[in-house]
Amino acid sequence: MALRAYLTIDDSPSARTGDLTEALEKRGIPALLFCRGDRLEQNPAPVARGIQKGFVIGNHAWSHTRFSALPFETCVVEIEKTEKLIDAAYRDAGIARPGKYFRFPHMDRGAGGWVIDYDTVPAHRDALLKLFDDGLNISLQKPSADMLEKKEKLQEYLKKSGFTAPFAASFPFYAETEMATAIDAMFTFSTADWMLTKRHLGKWPYKTLDDLRKKMDDDPWLWQEDGAHIILSHDQEETVDTTIALVDYMVARGFEFLKCGE
Numbered sequence: 621m622a623l624r625a626y627l628t629i630d631d632s633p634s635a636r637t638g639d640l641t642e643a644l645e646k647r648g649i650p651a652l653l654f655c656r657g658d659r660l661e662q663n664p665a666p667v668a669r670g671i672q673k674g675f676v677i678g679n680h681a682w683s684h685t686r687f688s689a690l691p692f693e694t695c696v697v698e699i700e701k702t703e704k705l706i707d708a709a710y711r712d713a714g715i716a717r718p719g720k721y722f723r724f725p726h727m728d729r730g731a732g733g734w735v736i737d738y739d740t741v742p743a744h745r746d747a748l749l750k751l752f753d754d755g756l757n758i759s760l761q762k763p764s765a766d767m768l769e770k771k772e773k774l775q776e777y778l779k780k781s782g783f784t785a786p787f788a789a790s791f792p793f794y795a796e797t798e799m800a801t802a803i804d805a806m807f808t809f810s811t812a813d814w815m816l817t818k819r820h821l822g823k824w825p826y827k828t829l830d831d832l833r834k835k836m837d838d839d840p841w842l843w844q845e846d847g848a849h850i851i852l853s854h855d856q857e858e859t860v861d862t863t864i865a866l867v868d869y870m871v872a873r874g875f876e877f878l879k880c881g882e
């Protein structure tokens with residue numbers, strides 16, 4: 621047994637996607653990059669280069685709007701417009717697309733802060749609340765029937781459109797809850813790298829890189845060797861250095877990063 625993880629990076633591409641993929645490539649670390657359509661349209665070149673280096677590209681919707689705030693039909697347009705650009709990026713790279721993966725902006729899966737049904741397995745409620753309680757504005761209020769229906773419809777739409785979950789985790793809070801059946805890409809640990817950006821600094825509990833390392837140290841699941849983790853980090857101009865520093869910290873502590881499908 622060893623410490624193992626999949627690295628997922630949201631909000632690509634940025635002005636520093638080239639730096640990020642270069643740094644990861646140098647370290648031999650694979651990653652799945654979830655791209656925003658609006659940014660991909662403006663800046664496709666580093667994504668095509670990333671594909672050639674072996675990185676996998678996923679869909680993070682077009683405009684990074686919360687899906688609970690959009691009609692179902694608009695959510696679909698957000699996903700499909702972005703799909704076209706991802707297909708084009710793979711064509712430009714001359715590489716066959718390995719699969720269709722999706723992560724909701726802000727992890728708003730159609731029902732706002734009710735990321736998943738926290739109550740299905742009461743034993744895992746605390747673990748789930750802790751997992752999502754890092755700026756996602758989680759809600760303990762069960763959402764309206766309309767919102768729950770939209771959340772359900774989005775899962776059905778993703779499934780029907782050929783999307784699949786890129787990874788599975790065996791930790792009980794994942795394997796025994798709704799996370800296990802989600803078509804969209806879930807995660808098991810958030811680096812909270814974005815809390816160090818100018819816009820957010822000081823408004824959240826983690827204010828320094830050391831705070832984020834301590835968040836890792838203190839996580840009840842991260843150091844368990846009986847399953848691979850799914851790590852959430854970001855590709856934004858201000859987060860790339862933080863992401864790399866945290867990946868280095870994990871490698872120094874014995875983590876091995878796995879490829880999609882491993």
Ligand SMILES: [Zn+2]
Pocket residue numbers: 630631680684725726
């Ligand atoms: Zn995002």
